[in-house]
Amino acid sequence: MSQKADIALIGLAVMGQNLILNMDSKGFVVCAFNRTVEKVQNFLNNEAKGTKIIGATSLEDMVSKLKSPRRVMLLVKAGSAVDDFIKQLTPLLSKGDIIIDGGNSEYTDTQRRCKDLASNGFLFIGAGVSGGEDGARYGPSLMPGGHEEGWPHIKPIFQGICAKSGNEPCCDWVGQDGAGHFVKMVHNGIEYGDMQLICEAYHIMKTGLGMSHDEMADVFEDWNKGELDSFLIEITKDILRFKDNDGSPLLEKIRDSAGQKGTGKWTAIAALEYGTPVTLIGEAVFARCLSSLKDERVIASKKLGGATSSKFSGDKKEFLVKIRKALYASKIVSYAQGFMLLREAAKSFNWKLNYGGIALMWRGGCIIRSVFLGNIKDAYTRNPNLSNLLLDDFFCKAVKESQQSWREVVSQAVLLGVPVPTMSSALSFYDGYRSETLPANLLQAQRDYFGAHTYELLGKEGKFVHTNWTGHGGDVSASTYNN
C-alpha cells in the first residue's frame, strides 16, 4: 500500500487548497477531501499535479489513509458545515484522534465542540488561520487553541508551514477551548480598525487636502518606511497607484459601500459582553454599516448642509506629518483596546494567554502584519503582566510625541466636515483612560435619583447608599444594578 498521510484536509476552496500545497512543499503527506467529491480529482489533476498529495473518495477512504493518531483538518464554511463533518467523522475515528477546525468559527461554537468531543475521547483544536490565499500557500499566521494534548501532534506541521518572523514561527499554542478562535476574532476586529484608520487618512488627504492619487500613493509609500510599515499601508499605496484601462485611478470607480463577513461585529459584541471599551473596532464596524447606506447618503447629501469650508488652507506638508502621527497614535489605542479584550476574556475563561506570543503570531503572515507588532511583542517581553499597552514606556512616549498632531488632525477633520470616527473615538478613549476624574459621579447621581440604584461615596468605596433626592421619594433602594 502507498505511504500513509500525515494529515487529512477537508475543504478544497481557496484556503484549503493552498494550505495543502503549503504542507506538501514542507514535506508533509496530505490526504485531500471535499464535500463535492469531484473537486478532489480535479485538484489532483491540476494544482496538485506532480506533488505527493493523495486524495480520498469518501470520508472512510480518507480515514483509512491516515497515520495514527489521525489528524483531520477542516477548512470549510464556518457554522453548520463544521458540525456536519464532525458528526460524520466521529464514528470513523478512534479515541485520541485529532480534529482541527481552521475556519473562521465563532469561539463559542469552538467551546461547545471542545466540550462535546472531549466527552467522546477526541481531541479538538480550533485554529485561527490568517493571511488569505497567499498566506495559506506560503506561510499563514496560525492561532491554535482547544485541547492542549493535541498540540504536540500538530505542532511540527503548524510551525513548519506558518509564516516566520526572523526565525520565530508565527504560530504557537494559544490556550484552552475557544482561545484560538477568540484571538483570531480579535485579530480580524483589529484588521477592521486598521483599514478604517487608513481610509480616514485617505479621506482627509483627498477631500481636505485635494491630493491626487499619485501624490497620496507617494505619501503611503513614505509612511511604509517608518513606524507604520505594514502590509495594509503597502497595499494601499499599490491600490492608489493602480490605473484602469483608460488611465484613470480604478479606486475612484469603486462603489463606496463596504461589505463585511461578521468577525468585526463579533469582536464588538464580545467587547460589550465583557464590558471592555473596544471603541475603535466598534466604530470601524459602524463605519462600514454607514457606508452601506449609499442610497440614503446620496439623498441626504443633497439636503443636509456641512462645514463652511471643506478645503484645508494651512501648510499641507506639515499637515501630512500630523496625519501620520494621528494614525499612529490611533493605531496604538486600537491595539491597546484589542489586548484589553483578550485580557478580559482570559479572566472569564481562565485562559493563560501569552500576549507577547500573540503579537508574534500576528507579526508575520497575516493581514495586520507590521513592524508595530514587533514593538508590542517587545513591550510584553519587558513586562509579561503589562496591564495596558499604553502604559508601556515605548508606547507612552510614542503617544506623547503624536498627541498634539492627533488633536489637530481630529479638530481639522471636524471643521472640514470629514468624518473620522475611529481617529476621534480613539482620542476620546485616550482622554477618558488618562482621566483620574470622569463625570460618572453625575451619572451615578442620576441613576440614584430616578431609579434608587444607589452610589458609593469617595473614600467609602464598597458601601452603596441611596439619597432621597426630591424629598418625596422613599428611602428604599433598588437591590440590583449597583455596579
Ligand code: NBP
Ligand atoms: P469557503 O468559506 O468558501 O468554503 C468552501 C468550502 O466549504 C468548500 O469545501 C465547500 O464544499 C464547503 N462547504 C460549504 Br460552502 N457548505 C458546506 C456544507 N454545508 N457542508 C460541508 N461543506 C460545505 O472557503 P474558503 O474561503 O477557503 O474558507 C474556508 C474557511 O477558512 C472559512 O471558514 C473561512 O471563513 C476561513 N478563512 C477564509 C479566508 C479567506 O481569505 N478566504 C481567510 C481566513 C480564514 P463544496 O466544494 O462541496 O461546496
